[in-house]
Amino acid sequence: MLRIDQNKERPGEDTAVAIGTFDGMHRGHQQILWRLKQAASRQGLATAVYTFSGIPGAVLGKKTGALFTKSEKQAAFAAQGIDYLWMQKFTRELADMPAEAFVDFLLSALRARVIVVGYNNTFGKDARGTPRFLQEYAGARGAKVYIEKPVEWEGEPVSSTRIRELLLHGEPARAAQLLGEPYAFHARVEHGKRLGRTIGFPTVNFYVPEGKLCPKRGVYISSVEYRGRKYAGITNIGMRPTVDDGDTVNIESHMIGFAGDIYGEEVCVRLFQYLRGEVKFQNVEGLRHQLSEDREGALSFFQKGKSMR
Template sequence: MIEKDAKRAIALGYFDGVHCGHQALMRLAVQRAQENGAVSSVFTFDVHPDTVITGQPVPLITSEARRRDEIRELGGVDEVIFGHFNDEMRNMDWRRFVDDVLVGQFHACWIITGENNRFGYRGQGTPERLREECVRLGIGCDIVESVKIDNIVVSSTYIRQQIAAGNLERAAQFLGHPYTIAGAVQHGRRVGRTLGFRTVNLALPKEMQAPPFGVYVSRVIAGGQSHIAVTNIGVHPTFGEGDAACVEPHILDFDGDLYGAFVQVQLLHFLRPERRFDDSEQLKAAISDDVAQTRAWFETARK
C-alpha cells in the first residue's frame, strides 16, 4: 500500500501503447525514485487529451481496460495515476498543474517528461518551462530526448499508422513489444467448431486502432501460457453474420476451455485480407492454408 503523502518521481505523459520512448521515460522515473527513496509513478489521463480538445476520438493502441497493467508491466513503475481530463483540466494553467497537482497533491520530488510533451492550457507548459519551475520549487527534472529508429521519431501517431496499414512487424519494432488485443473470452456462434477449427472469441474494443480485417499469425497468452495461433479479425462475410467486428484466434494444438478467461492476443504478421468464400469447404481449405503458413512463420522465426 503506497502512502498518500509519499514523495514520488513522476513520469508525465499519455503513454498510449507504452512504446520504446515511453519506456525510456519510465526507466528513468524508476531510477530517480531509487536514488531519492521515492515511489516511481506515472501520471497520465483517463481520456486522450486530443479527444476532448478536438471532439474526435483518438484511436488507441492500448485498450482502456488494459492501460494500467500494460504501463506497470512494461514500465516497471510502482503506480499509475489517472487524472480526469475534462474541460477544467483542459483550461488549467500549466504552472497550476505542476504546483497544485503534481507537487501539491502527489508530492512529486522529481518530474520526467519527453522533449515534445506539452501540457496545460493551450499546451503552454513546455519542457523548458517545466524545468524552470522545478528549479524554482527545488525539485528534480529530466527532459528526455525522443527515441529514434531508422531516423524516425518513435511516436504513438506513427505506430497507429503502421497498425492501420497492417505493418505489424514495423509497429512492434517501434513499440518494443507486439501489438496486443486483450479481453475476456466470450461465447461465439460456434462456426469454427463446425469447420473443425475451434476459436476463442473476443470483442474488438471500440476505442482501439483496428488493424485491417484479415488473418494474422499470432500468439495467445492465457493463464501464463503462450500458444501459437492464427487469428481472424473481421465480420464473418462468408456467413453474413452482421457487421460487429470480433477477434477470433484458433489456437494450434490446444483443446482447453478458455470461456471467461482474460487473454492477450499478440498480432505478429499479416497473412491475408478477410474475404467471402462461396461455401464452407473453400473456407476450410483457406484456414488450413493459414494454419500451415503460421507454423512455417514460427519455424522461420526460430532459426
C-alpha cells in the same frame, strides 16, 4: 505498486514523477521510466506516474483508438515496478487547466521533487505547459526536471501516433519494433456461433474492447496465451463475410493444437504478421481450404524460431 487517484489517499513521501499519456508503453516511454527510476534511486524518492485513463485526442475531437485499455495500462506500470500511479480521466476542464496550476498540483499533491517528461509533452490551457516552461516554473520551486530526448527508429521518433498508423496499415511486425513487443488484446472469451468448430477450425471470439485501436481488418499470424501457456494461432479481425452478414467487427482466434471450451475465460492475443485481407468465399469448403493454408503459414512462422511473446 500502489494505485492512487483524485479520490484516494495521496503519497506520504516525496516522489519522482513522470508525466505523459503513455499509450502503448513504447521504447520512448520505456526510456522516460528508466530515467525516472534512476533519478528516484539517486535521491531516495518513490516513483510516481501521472497519466490518463484514456487518450486526450478522444476528448479533443480526434477520432483515434488507444493502444492500451485502462487495465492494460495499469498492468504495464505494475510490471515496471512504479510505486504510485495517478490515473486521471481526461476532460475538457483538465485541458483548460492553467499550466501553472497543473505543476502546482504535481508539487503539492504528488510531492514531486523530480519531474521527468518527454521532449514533446505539453499540458495546460492552449498547450502552454512545454518542457521548457516546466523546467523554469518547477525549477524555480525547487524541483529537478529531466527532459528526455526522442528515441528514434528508422530515422524518426518513436511515437504512439506512428505505431497506430503502422497497425492501421497492417504492419504489426514494424509496430512491435517500436513497442518492444507485439500489439496485443487482453479480453474475455465470448460465445460465438460455433461455425469454426463445424469446419475443423474452432475459435475463441471477442470484440475489440471499447476505445481500443482496431488494426487493419484481415487475417494475422498470432499467438494466444491462455492460463500462462502460449499457442500458435491465426486471428481474423473483421466481419466474417463468408458466414455472416453483420456489420460488427469481431475478433476470432484459432488456437493451433488446443481443444476445449473456454467461454468466459481471459486470453491474450498477440499479432505478429498480416497474412491477407478478408475474403468472401463462394462456399464453406473454399474457406476451409484457405484456413488450412493460413494455419500452415502460422506453424511455419513459429517453427523458424519466432517467439510467441
